[in-house]
Amino acid sequence: SVTTFPLNKRPGFDVPPEIIVIENVPFSEVVATGISADGTPNNTEAGQQLTFTISVQDPLLFTPDGQPEIFTNGSLRMVPAVDTFGETNITLTLFDDGQGRGTNTSVPQTVLVRVLYTNQPPTFSVRDILALQDSGAHLSDVFAGDIEPGPHNEQCEVETVSCASQRVVRFVTDDVANPALFTRAPSFGPDGTAAFTLAPRATGYTRITVRAEDDGDSDPPHSNSSARRSFTLYVEARNYKPGFAIPWNVSCADVAFTGNGSAACSCPPLTSPFQTAPVCALVSPGSSSAANNTVLSVLEDPGEQAVKGFVSHVAAAAGFLPGSMASFSGATPAESLEFDSLLVNPVAAVPGLEYMSDYSVSPDGRHLYSAEMETNTVSSWSIPDPSDPSTLAFVDRKVEGQDRLRFGGVGDLGAAEDPPKTMALGSVCGIDEFSSGGQTYVAVASGCQLLEDNAEHLGNDTCASAGALPSAAEGCGAECCRVLLREGAVGDWDFSADSMYGEQRTNYPNVTCGASGCVYRRSRLQTPSCSEAAETRVGPASFRDRTGVLGAAML
Structure with missing residues (x-):
């Protein structure tokens, strides 16, 4: 007789030669296809149960709880170890539960798993x-x-x-x-x-x-x-040395001696560079600075002599000329200083001289020169009326190391009169010209962050939408925007009237923005000295930033 025994056929499946995983990104995809209990597309042993086994060459490439795992539907799951990339082989084997002769184990298949490097931020x-x-x-x-x-x-x-x-x-x-x-x-x-x-x-x-x-x-x-x-x-702040000024030449020779100090031999509080007094004369008329040499004349054997107001501008910090001066009485060692009054320095009160550290008047009395330590400049002022400092008129201001342009004419004649000037722009990040009072000026901005130092503008969509802005009608659309960015502009504020409307990016107190534009609001003041009738409201309150790196310019 002939007995036919069932033959269990070898299970089978297909997998790709390599699998790509991204560093720090869990993987879960179907990688095994064509899974069958008999290794053929017909799957004549479909009733058999299938299971996969998997072995990993380098388990350290994965987290302990995220080791590679494959399911009967061919889905492979794994979690790369944190901040780890590299390569390893995994071997997959398929088993069925068939009985009898034959085999229930597939041919093992090895797959290269590549965990690709992903640059992590510093x-x-x-x-x-x-x-x-x-x-x-x-x-x-x-x-x-x-x-x-x-x-x-x-x-x-x-x-x-x-x-x-x-x-x-x-x-x-x-x-x-x-x-x-x-x-x-x-x-x-x-x-x-x-x-x-x-x-x-x-x-x-x-x-x-x-x-x-x-x-x-x-x-x-x-x-x-x-x-x-x-x-x-x-x-x-550093602690500056104190300072004072001795502006007077004083003559007490013609003043009667009282025996207890001469109250008549005194100088007035210095409030003007053009001041005069009966016994006191400014060492340098037009200046309140300390002098290298001053003269004090008194009678022979006068006994104890006191000169009030001989020293002025006593200050805790030398080199700063205050806009006001304190006046004290008391000049003998036995007297205690007592505050009299606060006197205004009329020169320091002139608009434009707020930063003045010291000043001097030209010998002819026609000009006043002011030194400004804060701005590192010297300014020149004309003196229409020496008795009235408020009439001082600004002439010019110069800063150390400045480089000025002068208009030399037009055409060939202009070039011949004044050859073209080449300026070392250094850290200049913006330059433009403007006209005022019939004269042309050049304005220069320096110290700003250049666009090549800041790549954020590369990711914005400013230029893509610039053509749709109302200001495009004024001649600067998408291409103009791209040119501005290519030329390294720091930013581009649009100050046209129509730029004040629409969404803006702002971060200013008291300013709220909506689809129609930005509005500034402040509640009305209610104090003993000021009672406002209504709140303050300014709107529109911003101009558009077309480069997306500056933010809206606010009123």
């Missing part, structure tokens, strides 16, 4: 900076530490299949809240040091926001830019 810590007033240029103040281009697998000296070699290449400045503290805006090296130059006499603090960038990929899903971190730069 990290760093920040610390505050303390600088002293008038300390000038700073080149290596430390603001950042613990600077890393990313996790451990991005810090290898030699790049391998499982480790990248990256470094932090720059710090990008996102914001300097108080740029007036500097004549050279802060810049930051990849080693965590800051370079900046403080403005003369400036004190206070500023909040600075930066982020780090490494030299790895930046296209999604990669990220080469860190989270923003902020720190504070403090500029601490």
Whole structure:
């Protein structure tokens, strides 16, 4: 007789030669297809139960709870270990529960799993900076530490299949809240040091926001830019030496001696550079500065002699001319100083001379020259009426190291009269011309952050929508916008009337924005000295920022 025994056929399936996984991204996809109990498309043993087994060459490439796991529908799940990339082989085997002769085990299939590197953002810590007033240029103040281009697998000296070699290449400045503290805006090296130059006499603090960038990929899903971190730069005021002025030559020889000090031999409180007095004469008429040599004349053997008002401008900080002066009485050692009154300095009260540190009058009495330590300038003023400082008229102001342009004419004649002038623009980031009073001026902006230092504008859609803005009718549409960005403009505020309407990006107190524009509101004041009838409302209250890097300009 012939007996026929059932023959269990080998199960089968198909898988791709390699599977791609992204670093730090869980994987769950169907990878096994053509699964059958008999290894054929007909699946003549469809009633059999199937199970997969899987072995992993490098389990450390995955989390303990996310080891590769495959299900009977061919779905493979796995979770890469945090901040880990590389390659490993996994071997898949399919089993069925068939009985009898034959085999219930498939041919093992090996698949290469590639966990692809994804650039992780750099990290760093920040610390505050303390600088002293008038300390000038700073080149290596430390603001950042613990600077890393990313996790451990991005810090290898030699790049391998499982480790990248990256470094932090720059710090990008996102914001300097108080740029007036500097004549050279802060810049930051990849080693965590800051370079900046403080403005003369400036004190206070500023909040600075930066982020780090490494030299790895930046296209999604990669990220080469860190989270923003902020720190504070403090500029601490220095203690200036005190100062005073002795502006008078004094002659007490013709004043009667009283035996207890001559009350008649006194100088008045100095309130004007053109002041005169019976026994006191200004050493340098037109100036209240301290003199190198002064003369005090008294009678022979006068006994104790006192000259009131001999010294003026007693101040806790030398070099600053106050807009007001305190007058005190009492001139002998036995007398106590008593406050008389506060006197106004009429020269310092002239509009435009608020920052005056000292001044002097020309020998012919026609001009006053003011020195401004705060602005590092010298200004010239004409004197129409020497008895009335309020008539002073501004003539010119010059700053140290300035470079001026002068209009030389038109056409060939102009060029012959005044050859073209070449200026070293240095840190200039904006230059434009304007006319006023029949004269043409050039305005220059410096110290701003250039667009090449800030890549945020590359991701905005300003130029795509610029053609739809109402201001496009004025001659600046999408192409104009792109030209502005290409030429390295810091920003582009649109001050046309129609730019004041529509959505704006703002962050100003008392300003609210909607689809129709921005409005400034302030509640009415109710104080003993001021009672307003209504709230203050200004709207529209903003002009459009067409580059998306400055924010709306507010009224």
